[in-house]
Amino acid sequence: MRVVYMGTPDFAVKPLQALLADGQEVVGVFTRQDKPVGRKAVLTAPPVKVCAQENGLTVFQPATLKNGAGLALLEPLKPDLVVVAAYGRILPPEVLQCPKYGCINLHGSLLPKYRGAAPIQRAVMNGEAVTGITVMQMNEGLDTGDMLLKKEVAVGCDETAGELFDRLTEVAAALIPETMRAIEAGTFRPEKQNEEESTYAAMLTKADSRLDWQKSAFEVHNYIRGLDPWPTATTMLDGKTLKLFRSSLQGDAFGAPGAARITENGLEVSCADGAVLVREVQAEGKRRMSAADFFRGHPLTDGTVLV
Numbered sequence: 001m002r003v004v005y006m007g008t009p010d011f012a013v014k015p016l017q018a019l020l021a022d023g024q025e026v027v028g029v030f031t032r033q034d035k036p037v038g039r040k041a042v043l044t045a046p047p048v049k050v051c052a053q054e055n056g057l058t059v060f061q062p063a064t065l066k067n068g069a070g071l072a073l074l075e076p077l078k079p080d081l082v083v084v085a086a087y088g089r090i091l092p093p094e095v096l097q098c099p100k101y102g103c104i105n106l107h108g109s110l111l112p113k114y115r116g117a118a119p120i121q122r123a124v125m126n127g128e129a130v131t132g133i134t135v136m137q138m139n140e141g142l143d144t145g146d147m148l149l150k151k152e153v154a155v156g157c158d159e160t161a162g163e164l165f166d167r168l169t170e171v172a173a174a175l176i177p178e179t180m181r182a183i184e185a186g187t188f189r190p191e192k193q194n195e196e197e198s199t200y201a202a203m204l205t206k207a208d209s210r211l212d213w214q215k216s217a218f219e220v221h222n223y224i225r226g227l228d229p230w231p232t233a234t235t236m237l238d239g240k241t242l243k244l245f246r247s248s249l250q251g252d253a254f255g256a257p258g259a260a261r262i263t264e265n266g267l268e269v270s271c272a273d274g275a276v277l278v279r280e281v282q283a284e285g286k287r288r289m290s291a292a293d294f295f296r297g298h299p300l301t302d303g304t305v306l307v
Contacts, residue, residue, distance in 0.1 A: 001184060004079040004099070006030040007048045011120075012085040014169045015106055016051055018176035019083065026057055027077045030070075032088050033061045070095045081183060084138065085172060088117075093140055101183050103138040106172040108165075110134060110150060112198035115143035120168060121161040122201035125226030127218060128155055131164070133171045135179050137190055144198075146190035148182070149175055158221075158248050160228040209234045211244070213258035213306060217274030221247045224278070232282075235269075235306040242306075245288065246279035258305040266291035269306060 003024045005016050008031050019026055029052040037044040045053075052059045060073050071094045074082075082103040084091070096103050109119035111134040116122075123131040135149040151171050155164060182188045209231045211220060224233040224247040233244045235258075244267075253270040254261065260269045266279040282288040283298070 001025065001180065002027050002078060002080045004028045004030065004074060004077055004082045005048075005052075005085075006082060006087040006089075006091075007085040008032045008046045008088050009086050010047045011108065011165055011169045011172075012048045012087070013051045014173035015083070015085045015176055016048060018173035019180075020055060022177050022180055024180060026055075027079060028058045028060055028073075030060045030062070030073075030087065033063060065089055065095055066092055068094070071098060074098050083176075090142075091138060096138055096140065104148065104179065104183075105136045105138050105143070105145070106175070107134045107136055107143055108168050108172075109201065110152065111136060111143060111147055112193040112195065114199055114201040116201040117203035119201040120164055121204055121226050123226075124155065124159070124161045124164060125222050127222045131155055131168075133168055133175060135175055144193060146192055148188045148190060149179060151175060158225065158246075160225045160246075162229040204231055206231045211235050211306075213269060214272055217249055217253075217271040217276050220269075220271050221249055221276045224276070237283075237304070237306055240284050242284075243282040243288070244278045245281065247276045248279075250275040250277040256305065258307055260300060260304050260306050262292070262295045262300050264292065267295065267300075 001024055003019055003026050005019060005026055007016060029048060031046045031048045034043050034045050049059050062069055062073060070092060074095055075098060079099040081101040082099050084103060085106040091103060109123060110132045114122055130152055132150060132152040134147050136147055137145045139145040153168060153171055209227060211223060211233050224244050227233045228245055234241050235244060250268055253275050255270045257270055257272055260267060266277050268275050268277050278291050280288055281291045281294050
């Protein structure tokens, strides 16, 4: 089958590799444009572009798919199917209608929950015990198309969004052969989404980083792991930003929300109804390290309250 693949981040790499391993003819790869990364703003290619080039595939990086720009690139490729995974752009109607079998999306949630840009992070932030991958026939709505396949995945109680990303990309890749066989054979029975059950997973920004210690310990813990590795949960200590990683629930509160103390296991902080233990931190201008090691060199004053 002639396939055009659209994806950008690490999450989208293994499904592309799975298409190639399945013997599909990938006639083109669409991805986002290279962007500056790090303090030195080094222009860096998206992970999917790197993978595509390593496999000798033709790469397209259009600034937009609108106003016929996407169709002009897609039509000459004569795709039977477009497979999308975390591409990061809206596909206009003419692109959706171009391939023989339309466009399918490998979405990182159990639709209709967590439609939108950050389904994996938001599921962790909300303390979901189960999430998964949905293979969806795309339409003009935002993740509203008919569902073709679903695979549930349990979420660990201390698992980070980054760790869940890694597991879900494996699941998405594993669904590729079954998906392709069913499309070729016409054996799918599309399932409509229940609009009453839909939720939206808004894109994360750095503005989401700041923790609110007035929330429950469960909520704080889920925010810390849901924002790892980006944009990263933060609090203020002595007027400076402190990034927090690797948390777990830690019993009863021992002070007002934000009250902090150091133990042999790390940094304990009181919340509204309990406490969390933070095992790793990163101070401004410093590397990420164990909280125990950091506070050995930066003693925490008794009665310190994080804000």
